[in-house]
Amino acid sequence: MCSHRCFLLLIFFLASHSSVTSRILPKISVTTTTTLDVTDSIRKTKDASSFRLNQQEEHSQYPTSSSFSLQLHSRASVRGTEHPDYNSLTLARLHRDSARVKSLTARLNLAINNITRADLKHTMYTTEQEEIEAPLISGTTQGSGEYFTRVGIGSPAREVYMVLDTGSDVNWLQCAPCAQCYHQTEPIFEPTSSSSYATLSCDAPQCKALEASECRNATCLYEVSYGDGSYTAGDFATETFTIGSASVDNVAVGCGHSNQGLFVGAAGLLGLGGGLLALPSQLNTTSFSYCLVDRDSDSSSTVEFGSDIPSDAVVAPLMRNHQLDTFYYLGLAGISVGGEMLEIPASSFEMDESGGGGVIIDSGTAVTRLQTGVYDSLRDAFVKGTTDLERTAGVAMFDTCYDLSGKTTIEVPSVAFHFPGGNMLALPAKNYMIPVDTVGTFCLAFAPTASSLAIIGNVQQQGTRVGFDLANSLIGFSANKC
Numbered sequence: 001m002c003s004h005r006c007f008l009l010l011i012f013f014l015a016s017h018s019s020v021t022s023r024i025l026p027k028i029s030v031t032t033t034t035t036l037d038v039t040d041s042i043r044k045t046k047d048a049s050s051f052r053l054n055q056q057e058e059h060s061q062y063p064t065s066s067s068f069s070l071q072l073h074s075r076a077s078v079r080g081t082e083h084p085d086y087n088s089l090t091l092a093r094l095h096r097d098s099a100r101v102k103s104l105t106a107r108l109n110l111a112i113n114n115i116t117r118a119d120l121k122h123t124m125y126t127t128e129q130e131e132i133e134a135p136l137i138s139g140t141t142q143g144s145g146e147y148f149t150r151v152g153i154g155s156p157a158r159e160v161y162m163v164l165d166t167g168s169d170v171n172w173l174q175c176a177p178c179a180q181c182y183h184q185t186e187p188i189f190e191p192t193s194s195s196s197y198a199t200l201s202c203d204a205p206q207c208k209a210l211e212a213s214e215c216r217n218a219t220c221l222y223e224v225s226y227g228d229g230s231y232t233a234g235d236f237a238t239e240t241f242t243i244g245s246a247s248v249d250n251v252a253v254g255c256g257h258s259n260q261g262l263f264v265g266a267a268g269l270l271g272l273g274g275g276l277l278a279l280p281s282q283l284n285t286t287s288f289s290y291c292l293v294d295r296d297s298d299s300s301s302t303v304e305f306g307s308d309i310p311s312d313a314v315v316a317p318l319m320r321n322h323q324l325d326t327f328y329y330l331g332l333a334g335i336s337v338g339g340e341m342l343e344i345p346a347s348s349f350e351m352d353e354s355g356g357g358g359v360i361i362d363s364g365t366a367v368t369r370l371q372t373g374v375y376d377s378l379r380d381a382f383v384k385g386t387t388d389l390e391r392t393a394g395v396a397m398f399d400t401c402y403d404l405s406g407k408t409t410i411e412v413p414s415v416a417f418h419f420p421g422g423n424m425l426a427l428p429a430k431n432y433m434i435p436v437d438t439v440g441t442f443c444l445a446f447a448p449t450a451s452s453l454a455i456i457g458n459v460q461q462q463g464t465r466v467g468f469d470l471a472n473s474l475i476g477f478s479a480n481k482c
Contacts, residue, residue, distance in 0.1 A: 036429035152242025154194030160267035169275030172254030173268030230261020289467035313476030316419035323355030338413035385413035398443035405440030
């Protein structure tokens with residue numbers, strides 16, 4: 001009897017001290033397969049080339065109690081596409097996405113090795129905390145995975161389209177006179193036409209909070225650069241923003257006179273990051289949420305400020321990086337494919353003491369990035385469950401693709417994110433098996449990264465309302481709540 005008990009104790013000891021995790025699924029319902037509507041996905045690729053935004057904004061189906069509302073739209077629905085076919089559009093998206101990921105990881109690495117912080121207090125802003133809501137549109141047509149929202153700028157307010165980005169803190173828009181400006185949908189903003197526009201002095205706390213700034217004639221100048229070569233530079237000022245039906249005074253915003261990049265169609269960018277210059281901080285709000293519509297959709301959704309996480313949401317820990325407070329880190333415990341947890345190193349999703357590693361959730365990155373070993377495990381498990389499907393050549397960063405021409409619906413292995421405490425977010429098949437052309441080529445929409453930083457991208461977030469409770473360090477996922 002002793003030998004039997006000793007053997008069991010030895011097995012338990014080895015399992016609990018192993019560097020590789022082989023987790024047992026929590027006692028929750030986990031399906032092994034899920035259905036992909038191939039016909040509907042292909043139809044959307046064909047429709048994407050003909051999108052035009054309606055003159056009257058669509059209303060989200062998500063019921064809200066907020067007094068302020070901004071809608072989110074896809075860039076396709078704002079400006080249409082200039083690509084000759086869906087395959088070239090896909091390649092352009094993936095190219096820009098790669099540049100985006102390089103920018104995020106480079107910025108984090110720089111922060112870890114040489115961080116600087118400015119002492120900026122929330123109390124410098126006069127806006128009282130309240131619920132604010134606004135529309136969301138998918139912004140992929142010009143080759144990016146970004147989403148657009150419509151905001152009123154200045155007094156009197158002029159409505160413009162702005163890119164929404166959780167990976168940025170500085171709000172900015174193109175301003176006249178332009179030394180260099182890209183093409184945008186509306187006329188360039190003219191600061192002299194707004195009675196509420198005011199430049200900031202060099203000793204203003206907002207100016208000191210910038211990562212890159214200069215002083216010229218006692219006026220604060222800003223500059224923001226992005227990994228794909230895009231940049232914006234100009235005067236740093238305060239201005240009135242109209243968000244839905246509410247006006248918000250003294251919002252710090254860059255007035256860019258020199259701008260370049262792939263923001264085509266948008267007037268600028270709204271930063272939803274965790275920094276002190278980002279819009280949530282300037283609104284003095286401790287919560288916000290967004291829901292990203294399908295990247296090939298002409299429908300819209302909303303971004304809301306001051307909204308609570310629904311009681312039926314899948315909740316996970318929300319963490320911050322002491323080295324760079326822009327990014328939102330997600331407490332991820334594991335990933336299952338086909339109902340089975342992947343056997344991966346326990347440290348794969350953890351942030352180390354220096355601020356490296358971890359998992360961020362990002363609205364601007366399209367495709368989820370996983371450490372190479374984690375991705376290989378996910379891909380291999382997925383391939384094992386799709387032996388009945390015809391494989392085809394890879395496309396760009398995608399190495400697992402299938403020829404689904406002639407198919408109407410198929411069953412594919414389920415993919416789910418698991419969080420501490422046993423909560424689980426099951427992904428719809430269309431959020432990880434995506435079309436790359438109009439003839440039936442579909443690819444597994446995950447990609448490997450050599451970086452220790454993992455990123456949950458917007459393709460995997462589509463159709464799910466993502467709520468951020470900053471006061472209680474929680475993030476919530478509510479499926480089909482757009």
